[in-house]
Amino acid sequence: MSAATDPIRRRVPLWPLLLLAPPLLWLGALYLGSLLGLLGYGLRAVDDFTGQVLPGFTLASFRALFVPSNVDIIRRTVVMAAAVTVACALIAFPIAQLIARSRGPRKATLLLLVTLPLWASYLVRVYAWRLILAQEGVIRYFADRLGLGGVLDAVLATPGLGGTSLANSSLGMFLVFVYVWLPYMILPLQAALERVPASLMQASADLGARPAQTFRRVLFPLALPGLAAGSIFTFSLTLGDYIIPSVVGAPGFFIGQMVYTQQGAANNLPLAAAFSVVPILIVTAYLGLARRLGAFDAL
Amino acid sequence: MDVLDRESEHAQRADTMTPQSAAAELRGVTMSYGAAQVVRGVNLSVRPGEFYSLLGPSGSGKTTCLRLIAGFETPDSGSVHLYGTDATRQAAYDRPVNTVFQDYALFPHMTVGQNVAYPLTVRGRPKVEQERRAGELLELVHLPGFAGRRVSQLSGGQRQRVALARALAHAPKLLLLDEPLGALDLKLREAMQSELRTLHGQLGLTCIYVTHDQGEALSLSDRVAVFRDGQVVQEGTPHDLYEHPRTAFVADFVGGANVLPRGLMGSAATGSAAQYALRPERLLLASTDAPGPHLTGRVQGSGYLGAFTRLEVVLDGRQTVTAHLPPLTSPPRPGDPVTLTYDPGDLRPLEPEAGG
Numbered sequence: 001m002s003a004a005t006d007p008i009r010r011r012v013p014l015w016p017l018l019l020l021a022p023p024l025l026w027l028g029a030l031y032l033g034s035l036l037g038l039l040g041y042g043l044r045a046v047d048d049f050t051g052q053v054l055p056g057f058t059l060a061s062f063r064a065l066f067v068p069s070n071v072d073i074i075r076r077t078v079v080m081a082a083a084v085t086v087a088c089a090l091i092a093f094p095i096a097q098l099i100a101r102s103r104g105p106r107k108a109t110l111l112l113l114v115t116l117p118l119w120a121s122y123l124v125r126v127y128a129w130r131l132i133l134a135q136e137g138v139i140r141y142f143a144d145r146l147g148l149g150g151v152l153d154a155v156l157a158t159p160g161l162g163g164t165s166l167a168n169s170s171l172g173m174f175l176v177f178v179y180v181w182l183p184y185m186i187l188p189l190q191a192a193l194e195r196v197p198a199s200l201m202q203a204s205a206d207l208g209a210r211p212a213q214t215f216r217r218v219l220f221p222l223a224l225p226g227l228a229a230g231s232i233f234t235f236s237l238t239l240g241d242y243i244i245p246s247v248v249g250a251p252g253f254f255i256g257q258m259v260y261t262q263q264g265a266a267n268n269l270p271l272a273a274a275f276s277v278v279p280i281l282i283v284t285a286y287l288g289l290a291r292r293l294g295a296f297d298a299l
Numbered sequence: 300m301d302v303l304d305r306e307s308e309h310a311q312r313a314d315t316m317t318p319q320s321a322a323a324e325l326r327g328v329t330m331s332y333g334a335a336q337v338v339r340g341v342n343l344s345v346r347p348g349e350f351y352s353l354l355g356p357s358g359s360g361k362t363t364c365l366r367l368i369a370g371f372e373t374p375d376s377g378s379v380h381l382y383g384t385d386a387t388r389q390a391a392y393d394r395p396v397n398t399v400f401q402d403y404a405l406f407p408h409m410t411v412g413q414n415v416a417y418p419l420t421v422r423g424r425p426k427v428e429q430e431r432r433a434g435e436l437l438e439l440v441h442l443p444g445f446a447g448r449r450v451s452q453l454s455g456g457q458r459q460r461v462a463l464a465r466a467l468a469h470a471p472k473l474l475l476l477d478e479p480l481g482a483l484d485l486k487l488r489e490a491m492q493s494e495l496r497t498l499h500g501q502l503g504l505t506c507i508y509v510t511h512d513q514g515e516a517l518s519l520s521d522r523v524a525v526f527r528d529g530q531v532v533q534e535g536t537p538h539d540l541y542e543h544p545r546t547a548f549v550a551d552f553v554g555g556a557n558v559l560p561r562g563l564m565g566s567a568a569t570g571s572a573a574q575y576a577l578r579p580e581r582l583l584l585a586s587t588d589a590p591g592p593h594l595t596g597r598v599q600g601s602g603y604l605g606a607f608t609r610l611e612v613v614l615d616g617r618q619t620v621t622a623h624l625p626p627l628t629s630p631p632r633p634g635d636p637v638t639l640t641y642d643p644g645d646l647r648p649l650e651p652e653a654g655g
Contacts, residue, residue: 202371203404205391208469209421217421221408 035280042273051267061274070258074278077255080170081238084177085185088234089227091178092185096226097219099186100193114186122180126247129176133166133248140166163250173249180244181237185230192226193219228295235286239279255279320383322347322473322505323368323396328377330363337363338374339529345507347382347472350499352508352516355526356552362401364526365475365509370394381473397466398475401482403458405450411437411461412446418469436464439498456487463495467502476508480515492519513553517541525549532652547649550576556647557582557620564646567592572648580607581645582622584631585638593640594620598631612637 042061045054064070099110117125132138143152156162156169163169196219204214242256253261255275262272290296321344330338338360345351353361366372367379370391378387386394397418405414413420415436416429424432430446437445440460445453453461459479466474476495480488496519499506510516516523517537524534525548533545544550547558556576561568568575585593596614607623608630614620622639624630631637 197402197404199400199402199404200406202369202391203398203400203406204417204421205371206369206396206398207418207421207465208392209417210392213421217417218406 038273038276040273041269042277044270046268046270053269061268061270062277064271065274065278070275073253073255073258076252077239078282080174080177080254081235083174084181084238085231085234087174087178088182088185089189089231092182092189092230093223093227096186096189097193099190100196101198111190114183117179118183123243125180126176126244129172129179130167130247133172133175135165135167137165137167167248168250170250173244176244176248177238177241181234184233184237188229188233189223189226192223192229196222224295228290231290232283232287236279236283239282321345321380322349322382323507324380325364325367326378326380328364328367328374328379330360330367330372330374337529338367340377341529341531343524343531343534345473345505347505348503350496350506350508350519350521352510352520352523353526354510354513354516354523354553356511359526360529361509361511361524361526362477365398365477365507368473368507369396369398369475395471396473396475397469397471398477399459399462399466399479401477401479403462405458405461405465407450409450410446411442411448411450411453414450414461415446415464415468417465422469432468433464436468437461439467440464440494455482456491459483459491463498467498470502471504473505473507476506478509478511481510481512488515495519517553523553525553527552542647544576544647545650546652547574547576548652550647550649555579555621558649559618559620563594563614563618564592564643567641567643568646568648569643570648573651574649576647576649577620577641577645579609579621579623582620582624582639582641584610584622584624584627585640591640592643593638595636595638596620598633598635598637600633601630603630610637612639 041053043057043059045056045058045060046052047054065074095110095114099107099114102110134140140149140152143149152166155171156164156166158171161169161171163172166172166175200218200222201214204218205211209217240256242254242260245254245257255278259272259275262268262275266272323345325341325343328338328341329336337358341360341364343364353364355361363372367374368381370386370389370393374387378385380386381389381394381396406417409417412430412433415433419429419432433446434443437443440463442457442460442464445457445461450458450461459482462479479495480491483491492515495506495508498504508516508519517540520537522534522536523540524531525540526532527548533540533549535543540549540553544553544556547556550556550558556578559575559577561573561575564575582594594612594614596612599611599613599619601611602609603626604623605626607625608627610622610624610630612620612622620639
């Protein structure tokens with residue numbers, strides 16, 4: 001029987017499908033397709049001399065990820081991404097709660113202030129931070145004026161954290177990452193907190209919970225989906241970024257830089273592909289963990 | 300056991316303070332939200348064991364008064380007293396009151412049992428006690444075996460019961476209810492009303508009940524405070540309010556009444572009031588030449604309501620009166636002339652409204 005005469009089928013009009021086709025094609029062919037292509041590349045071998053991709057499949061590039069120097073890169077990136085995520089969450093929570101509990105023009109202003117930095121180019125802001133953090137930069141200047149130069153020197157002398165200047169330290173890179181990704185944590189968190197009715201907080205207090213208990217037992221669990229969404233942004237954006245580690249920070253590659261270098265200067269596409277699979281796996285594992293911990297239960 | 304001990308402890312404390320201390324008291328309380336003053340000099344005093352209603356139209360300040368007693372708001376001036384103690388600055392979590400919220404405010408990420416046991420959880424009571432108490436209370440509100448369910452699986456009426464069970468879990472002496480039955484359908488509402496009344500007696504509770512439903516307030520309460528524009532315009536027993544409304548607003552809001560100017564009554568009106576209230580059920584259909592005071596006019600509309608027939612009559616001079624008459628087999632039709640009589644003793648003199 002034809003679709004035109006079937007009364008049930010006929011009710012499904014064509015136009016939603018037509019509207020859906022472009023984004024579906026985009027996601028399916030261009031996004032997922034290239035992702036699969038990328039994975040495929042990771043399984044190829046490369047001619048060391050010419051850099052040409054050779055026929056046939058090998059796990060060599062994925063095995064190369066477990067070379068100590070590469071493990072170092074992955075570890076460094078993951079630790080940074082985790083630290084940035086935790087810091088963003090801590091800073092964003094009170095801000096997001098303030099916005100969520102505000103109304104009218106005050107709320108609009110606060111939201112504008114949070115998103116305002118996104119209006120300027122990311123590159124401009126990262127380079128601006130390099131100047132702020134530089135040995136002759138604003139932070140050094142004020143630290144010296146306030147007699148805190150010694151404190152700054154002590155911080156810079158801390159192994160793992162410091163460097164020759166803030167601009168060349170892991171701490172500096174951490175600060176820039178936190179600054180750049182903070183709005184991506186505030187916005188989803190704000191959206192989640194906004195959906196928590198004020199009466200729930202009042203009910204909690206009414207039933208005898210002190211503010212800290214209300215936070216732990218009511219507000220925090222209900223904010224978890226927003227926190228999970230925000231942390232996926234900050235975590236994966238940090239995992240994949242290659243600009244900030246190359247502009248600010250201590251020597252030592254990050255995953256993003258490795259991908260950039262391997263597919264560019266080093267001309268080793270399979271290794272670049274293998275490296276780019278790492279953040280995908282980590283974020284997938286992170287999502288699975290968040291789900292198991294019940295981060296999405298309140299949805 | 301533990302719960303009972305705490306209860307009597309509460310009661311003793313209340314008794315030893317001052318022998319006649321009120322369960323809750325507002326003294327000269329005013330409160331504004333921004334530029335709008337929503338409570339304007341309210342005094343009220345709720346006796347221990349009383350079922351006390353705050354009745355008024357929306358925006359009359361009754362809910363704000365409840366929130367002041369719960370501790371969600373702080374008054375601009377005046378004071379709040381609970382069992383003889385000044386609680387004006389006391390945090391909500393330190394007050395010996397619990398609230399049933401209008402939207403129930405159940406925690407969506409907890410089970411029904413966890414919701415009910417919440418007051419015990421935050422006080423660090425052992426798990427066994429929490430579960431036992433939750434079980435007891437769910438039984439009390441006729442939801443046995445619901446402890447493991449999620450809040451989202453419950454109907455509106457069930458949520459209402461869970462909210463009530465949760466508010467009772469810490470055995471409060473004073474229970475605040477903010478239009479708790481507003482979202483329920485009529486049948487369920489009536490069932491819950493009688494259950495609330497039963498619980499009130501059974502647990503020796505003091506209840507403060509906010510509602511805009513005058514029928515609910517009259518049938519449930521020992522005493523009612525009628526609110527208008529942030530003030531208490533009259534306080535009294537349901538009988539007092541119905542039989543002796545002080546102003547036209549109270550007469551009309553509580554039970555509905557015809558508010559008639561003195562001129563219409565002629566010599567039937569005694570006293571010096573400018574307006575009188577006359578309940579619709581005190582008007583009777585009569586023939587034109589009937590003795591006693593009467594009102595004449597034309598029928599504007601009628602409605603059959605089962606127990607009675609409602610007649611709307613336009614009197615000469617555009618004044619309309621409503622009469623509730625015993626069911627009539629052939630009620631007057633719109634446009635028919637009618638004569639209504641009443642007993643002058645049913646007229647209630649009204650005071651002018653306090654300046655708003």
